[in-house]
Amino acid sequence: MVLFTNLEQLFLLILISICLGSFSLEIIKRFKIVLKGKGSLPFDEIGKRFYRVFSEFFLQSKVLKQRFIPGLMHAFVFWGFIAFSLITIDHFLRGFNSNLFSESGRIYYSYLFGIPWSFLVLIGILYLAYRRFYKRPKFLGDKISYTSAIVAFFISILMITYMIDAYWIVNAMHPKIITFKINWWIHSFLILAFLFLIPRSKHLHLVLSPINIFFKSFILPNHAAVPIDMDGDEEELETLLSQMDRLSKKQTLDIFSCVECGRCTEVCPANRGGGVLDPKHNFILDLKKPIMNSGDVNVISDINVEAGWECTSCQACTEACPVGNEVEKSDEIRNLQVLVEGNVPQEYQKLFMNLQTTGNTEGASSSPLSEKLPIYDGTQEFVLWLGCFSKYALDPKYGDSVLNLTKILDNAQITYGILAKEKCTGEPANKLGDKLTYNMLMQENLENLKEVKKIITMCPHCSINLGTEYSKYAKIEYEVYHHTQVIEDLIKNKQITVKQNNNDKVTFHDPCNLSRGMGETSAPRTAINASCNNFSELKENGKNTLCCGAGGGLWWKKETQGRAHLVRAEQVIESGNDTVVTGCSFCYGMMNQGLGPLTPEGKEQIKVKDIADIVAENMN
Numbered sequence: 338m339v340l341f342t343n344l345e346q347l348f349l350l351i352l353i354s355i356c357l358g359s360f361s362l363e364i365i366k367r368f369k370i371v372l373k374g375k376g377s378l379p380f381d382e383i384g385k386r387f388y389r390v391f392s393e394f395f396l397q398s399k400v401l402k403q404r405f406i407p408g409l410m411h412a413f414v415f416w417g418f419i420a421f422s423l424i425t426i427d428h429f430l431r432g433f434n435s436n437l438f439s440e441s442g443r444i445y446y447s448y449l450f451g452i453p454w455s456f457l458v459l460i461g462i463l464y465l466a467y468r469r470f471y472k473r474p475k476f477l478g479d480k481i482s483y484t485s486a487i488v489a490f491f492i493s494i495l496m497i498t499y500m501i502d503a504y505w506i507v508n509a510m511h512p513k514i515i516t517f518k519i520n521w522w523i524h525s526f527l528i529l530a531f532l533f534l535i536p537r538s539k540h541l542h543l544v545l546s547p548i549n550i551f552f553k554s555f556i557l558p559n560h561a562a563v564p565i566d567m568d569g570d571e572e573e574l575e576t577l578l579s580q581m582d583r584l585s586k587k588q589t590l591d592i593f594s595c596v597e598c599g600r601c602t603e604v605c606p607a608n609r610g611g612g613v614l615d616p617k618h619n620f621i622l623d624l625k626k627p628i629m630n631s632g633d634v635n636v637i638s639d640i641n642v643e644a645g646w647e648c649t650s651c652q653a654c655t656e657a658c659p660v661g662n663e664v665e666k667s668d669e670i671r672n673l674q675v676l677v678e679g680n681v682p683q684e685y686q687k688l689f690m691n692l693q694t695t696g697n698t699e700g701a702s703s704s705p706l707s708e709k710l711p712i713y714d715g716t717q718e719f720v721l722w723l724g725c726f727s728k729y730a731l732d733p734k735y736g737d738s739v740l741n742l743t744k745i746l747d748n749a750q751i752t753y754g755i756l757a758k759e760k761c762t763g764e765p766a767n768k769l770g771d772k773l774t775y776n777m778l779m780q781e782n783l784e785n786l787k788e789v790k791k792i793i794t795m796c797p798h799c800s801i802n803l804g805t806e807y808s809k810y811a812k813i814e815y816e817v818y819h820h821t822q823v824i825e826d827l828i829k830n831k832q833i834t835v836k837q838n839n840n841d842k843v844t845f846h847d848p849c850n851l852s853r854g855m856g857e858t859s860a861p862r863t864a865i866n867a868s869c870n871n872f873s874e875l876k877e878n879g880k881n882t883l884c885c886g887a888g889g890g891l892w893w894k895k896e897t898q899g900r901a902h903l904v905r906a907e908q909v910i911e912s913g914n915d916t917v918v919t920g921c922s923f924c925y926g927m928m929n930q931g932l933g934p935l936t937p938e939g940k941e942q943i944k945v946k947d948i949a950d951i952v953a954e955n956m957n
Contacts, residue, residue, distance in 0.1 A: 339434050340514065349432045349525070356532040363536030364544065367593050374586035374634045376561055378552045386551045393661070394547045395419075400659045403600065407468060413461030414492065417454040421499070424451055425528065432525065440506075447503040455503065459496040462489050476599025476617070484538040491527045491534075498524040542596040542660050549594040550661035552587055557652045557853050560668040561585060562809035563676075563772040567780070581673045584624070584634040588669075591662040592628060595621045601654035601664045606884040607647040610901035614644040616654040620666045637669045645670035646682060649891055649901060650768055651849040651884035667889060671770030685769055688893050692774050696760035696781070698893070699729040706736045710743065713754030713789075719746075719818075720789050721753040722803065724796040724922060725761050731892070732926035738946075741953035742795060742820055748956060749832040751823075753793065758785050762802035769890040779807055789815045793823055795949065796922045797850035798888075805854075819851060821920045821948050825860035828867050834957040839869040841915035841944070843951070846875065846905065846928065847882035848921030856880075861920045864948045868955040875912055883908065885931070887923040906931025909943060916944040918951050 341349070392398045397415060400408040424446055427437035438446060466489040469477060498520050505512055535541055566573065584592075599617050607614040619641045627636045648667035655664045674680045681689065691700035706728055713720050725731065727739045746753055763778035782803075786792070792815055794800045804817035827833045845865055852858050858879045865872050877883040886902030906928060909917045917932075919925055928945045936942045 340517070341432055341434055346433055349429075352525075352529060353429070356529040360532040360536055367536070367541075370628060370632060370634065371586055371589045371593070374584050374589040375580060376585045376587070378586050378590075379554065382555065385555070389553070390547050390550050393550050393659070403657065403659070407465070410461040410464040410468075413454075413457040414465070417458035417461070420450045420454040424499075428521070428524065428528075432521070443506050447507050451499065451503050452507075455496045455499050459493060462492045462496075465489065474599070476603045478597070478599065482539075482597075484534065484540065487534065488531075488538075488540060491530060495524060495527050498527075539595065539597045542594050545590065545594040546596070546660035549587075549590050552590065553661040554587070554663060556805055557655060557663075558650060558665060558668065559587075559663055562806075563672060563776075564810055565773050565776045567777065578677050581669075581677050582635045582637045584628075584636060584669075587663060588666070589628065589634050591664070592621055592625050594660045594662060595625075596660050597622065598659065600657040600659065601662070604653040604657045604881075604883075606649055606651060606653065606886060606901040606904055607644075609883075609904050610886065612644075612647040612901065613641070614647040616648075616664050619644040620654070620664050621662065637666070637673050640666060640670040642670060642674060642680075645674075646894075647891075647901075648889050649849070649884045649886060650889035652853045653849070653881075653884060656853055656880055668768070668770070671768075672772060673770075675770035676772060681771075682894075684894055685771075685890070688765060688769075688890075689771050689774055692761055692763070692766055692771075692778065696778065697729060698725040698761055698765055699731070701729045704728045706730065706739060707755060709740065711754045712757050715788055717752035717754045719751065719753040719791045719793045719823075720786070720815075721746075721755050722762075722792050722794040722796075722799055723755055723759060724794060724799040726796055726922035726926065728759070732922070732929055734929070735922055735925055735947070738922075738925065738949050739795060741947070742949040744953045745824060745827065745833060745949060745956065749827045751827075751832075756785055760785075762799045764798045764802045764806075765890045765893065767802065767806060768888075776810075779810060783807065783811060783813070786813075786815055791815060792817045793820055794818075795820045795920075795947070797848050797855055797920070798923065801850055801854045819855060819857060819860070819920065821851070821860040821864060822857060824948060824952055825863040828863055828952075833952075835864075835867040835952055835955050836957060837866075837868060837870040838955045839916075839951060840871065841869070842913065843869045843872050843916045843918060844875050844909065844912050844914040845872070845878070846885065846909065846917055846919045846924055847878055847880075848919060848924045849882060849884050849888055851920050852880050852882050861918070861948050864952050865918055868951045873912070873914065875908055877908070885919075885921075885924045885927040887927040892923055892927070902927050902931050903935060906935050910935055914943060916946055916951075918946050918948060920948045922947075 397408065397412040400411055423437065430436050469482065469485055501520050535543060597617065601616040602608050605614060605616050624636045624639055627639050628634060645667045648665060650665055650667055652665060655662065658664055688698055691698055695701065706723065710721065723739065727735050730736055760778055760781055762782060763775040766774040766778065792803055794817065797819055800817050800819050807813055828835060843865060845861060847858060883905045884901065885905045909932065917928055919928060925945055925947055932943050932945065
């Protein structure tokens with residue numbers, strides 16, 4: 338049956354061509370900018386990458402897990418549009434007097450997919466509009482999003498026009514040609530209007546998020562190495578420094594993929610502690626306009642410097658992002674400030690000097706703890722890496738936790754020794770932008786570790802640098818284990834016997850570098866459950882943990898308006914537990930600093946213990 342005249346078909350063809358052309362030009366413009374970024378986009382572990390796209394994009398797993406009801410409403414809209422993909426093709430073919438489905442095919446499609454999903458999409462988009470414009474969660478922003486309103490209106494009308502058409506189909510009704518065409522053209526115009534709207538708004542994430550999720554790193558954080566050759570010529574160094582203001586390809590893709598949901602800011606410990614850092618704007622949206630205006634990626638200097646220094650580099654923002662953004666960019670702005678601008682905050686100047694002259698953060702020449710431990714001579718199974726925190730007693734109590742670990746190792750008949758010339762891994766320098774000092778310390782440590790096969794650390798900051806970060810610069814031959822991983826193996830293999838003798842109400846604070854950086858959440862819980870009979874989780878736990886406030890080198894920072902270190906301590910107190918256990922030396926120290934001032938008068942302070950403490954105390 339001929340429904341559309343040749344003139345109508347020509348008009349439709351021109352309209353489709355203009356809309357597709359406009360859409361394509363806008364996408365190409367942005368991808369040209371992405372390709373100007375530093376580095377390359379990764380294609381390793383293809384299977385894992387496609388699975389992650391399937392899980393996070395098609396199944397909407399992260400969105401559903403984070404906020405179930407809003408996530409489900411969003412998923413209804415997304416899944417509905419997938420369900421409508423084939424019928425949309427059929428819709429436009431009808432405009433050319435052709436078809437994809439037969440009459441009976443349209444009836445079955447309408448009953449099985451079209452009608453159910455049109456109602457679910459309508460419910461979803463109306464709920465999201467209610468939430469966006471009436472409830473107005475603060476992390477979505479104060480500004481009214483007119484594009485969101487237009488999209489909600491468009492989708493609602495699309496569903497209504499489809500329902501009308503489906504009603505005609507399933508009831509074998511044949512409306513007047515003019516009535517059919519009005520409904521058909523409204524549906525068509527709205528679909529084509531999306532081709533104009535999507536690339537010019539935050540809804541570009543509909544196109545880019547599967548690509549962005551595919552290219553997201555499996556390593557957090559994924560900052561590029563800054564190799565500084567101590568013996569290199571000046572021209573090489575100038576070339577390296579001249580690139581400091583440029584985003585990588587993946588970081589640029591992140592900017593265009595942002596859905597502006599505010600999840601990154603919502604989970605940011607600095608923001609929650611009253612600081613100025615707002616990852617959604619400071620690390621993403623504030624860079625979008627400069628990129629589009631210049632057509633280039635040299636925009637690191639546009640990041641708010643104060644916000645950059647507040648970041649704990651905990652990666653909560655990246656973990657929370659539903660579209661695969663690697664949000665945090667404190668590393669980039671600090672590198673630019675320190676290496677190019679020579680702008681080192683006063684509180685870090687002494688730290689850098691200590692690292693350069695003595696090889697440790699405290700400028701110490703001796704370590705009482707080291708004198709109690711055997712020296713590694715090549716015959717022992719493990720090097721026990723102390724790290725500056727325990728070696729130089731940044732928390733005086735933490736030395737006992739190290740000795741408790743040695744008791745566990747001794748009980749399991751595992752041999753170990755400390756390096757006679759152990760220096761700081763350089764982690765504070767790495768996080769605070771002094772890559773020159775970091776490279777110097779890394780080279781010295783790698784030289785001292787040439788004959789080492791296994792390292793055990795109690796500090797996940799050290800673990801990540803000795804393992805993940807060093808491997809960005811050189812091939813490493815040793816394996817790095819966090820002490821919770823070793824303890825878990827000893828318990829599972831029955832090399833040590835632990836009893837559930839601890840009767841305290843116990844909770845666990847997941848260190849960011851252990852849970853998100855190393856992906857380790859089960860090992861510490863194995864140890865706690867073996868030792869305690871009354872364990873409960875904090876509200877934010879596992880990979881969704883809340884940073885204690887010490888990360889990113891901020892242990893050495895003077896207190897500013899932000900009080901990130903107190904937010905987690907408040908949660909621990911509110912949990913009503915007797916003991917908080919952790920698996921990081923810096924978390925241990927920060928908990929002790931935060932819990933004291935916040936403990937109500939007349940109430941006993943919550944005990945802070947390391948995993949090694951809780952196991953050693955309950956070991957036979």
